[in-house]
Amino acid sequence: MHVRLLDIAHARSGDKGDTANVGVIALKPEWYPVLREYLTQEVVAQHYAGQITGAVQRFELPNLGALNFLLHGALDGGGTLSLKTDAQGKVFSTSVLRLVLDVPDDVAAAAGLPPAPAA
């Protein structure tokens, strides 16, 4: 089943130099395991392919129901060097939420995930 990240998580992003950090937080505690399982480093790296120059790192925060991603080379040099509108990575929080996860039907049903609306 396709599940929009927008429907199951919220997020905040920020910067450290040329790295954007994106914290993705499950809207319900029981959805965190779905994030942990299906919102992988690879899925996020693929999502930002062509938009960042470096690697993606992922950290787990089960206590907060959250994952933290570091997107290296995301900010055109970052800080004052950057020519980007979003030089401080403030809105990576919402670009990550464009992701649609492919979750097995039984897992989605067990967790009560809302299905993505038909396109």
Next chain:
Amino acid sequence: MSDTPSQDRVVRVASGQGFWGDWLEAPRRQVEGGPVDYLMLDYLAEVTMSIVQKQKERDPNMGYARDFIGAMESVFPAVAERGVKVIANAGGVNPVACAHAVLAAADKAGVRDRIRIGVVTGDDLLPRLDALLAEGHELKHMETGEPLSTVRDRVLSANAYIGSTPIVEALARGANVVITGRSTDTALTMAPLRHEFGWAADDWNKMAAGIVAGHILECGAQASGGNCLHEWRDIPDLANVGYPIAEAKADGSFVITKHPGTGGRVSVPSVTEQLVYEMGDPHAYITPDVVADFTSIQLAADGENRVRVHGITGGPATPFLKVSIAYRAGWKAVGTLVYAWPDALEKAQLADRVLRERLHNLGLSFDTILTEYVGVSATHGAMAGSGEHAPEVQLRIGVRGPDRASVERFTRELAPLVLNGPPSVTGFAGGRPKVEEIVAYWPALIDKRAVTTHVDILE
């Protein structure tokens, strides 16, 4: 102040400023809206030190966050009459001048006899920079590993991020206003908790709790409903947003709340969003005082607009301090034009090609030319869709490079496009883009033993 710590005693630290430029009303509202013991004001971002350094070069009496003087004027009654203490890293590269400006303002307000300022210095490494390099402190860039010597002649400022210890000392010596230079944002909150509860410097879990409280408070309203994505439509009365307050106890637990009757929202989701803001490896949130483990933090709803935070653990601090170095790194300018429907994006794209060709024909070269189409792809890039039917598109072009004249010339090439480029273009009322010198950030580490802080009491 230093009563025997009881497990139930609560110390309230209020956040009144999340950066230099934050809401001018916030400090006064925090001291007038309900009981608080400490007002914490964070003024320094990574690039702020270089800005204040430039100001100090022009005028040796400047070099600090001038907004702070107005903030102090707005809270003098609370400080002088109700014993609220203020802790701020407003000192920039000139904490002593900042303190004298506060004293002058206190004089004018008739409260000077009740103001006792603790000034923390020692973070400024610029005067010692060559000596430090000569002693073998390479101050390598933390990400690239390059030694500082590659940009030494362009360095504008160099400040060590200092921890809570000198602030604790200032409070112990009776200061009711503490002004620092480049202390960490989190130290401003952790220091009063150390002072009030007598936490030992190697009581790592308590130190970590202080840091987590500091991290939640350091961005002002970002913890209490500001910039909060979670159910944002339902966050009430942002016009009167209440800034966050930590009600801390001696055991290292605390409640994040805000004053009654204020807008915004303190909830588990709002606090969680702030906790993950600017986070690196959550297992190791490194500060001068402690390495905090953000995977230990437990949050629980504790009534309306109250979130209890507990369970925090930490480990020994590292032998290093982070150093914030600012250096001149060339020039930049960014200009914009707005193209209207139909085919707004296509027109903007043609304008971009024309402009780039002209820059090339002029023989100008830049390190980077960056084009964005605001309204289509500036924030989310290609994933946002084609922008085919956009009603309007802002073409936003920026250049950067080492040669000021080239950047200057670029700024002259935008306006002509209004008459000699693609059609249906407007929005050039702001005039020629401004050429700015780039002051870049060079993060480094230094052995803690190379940095000594001092506390002076002025009254």
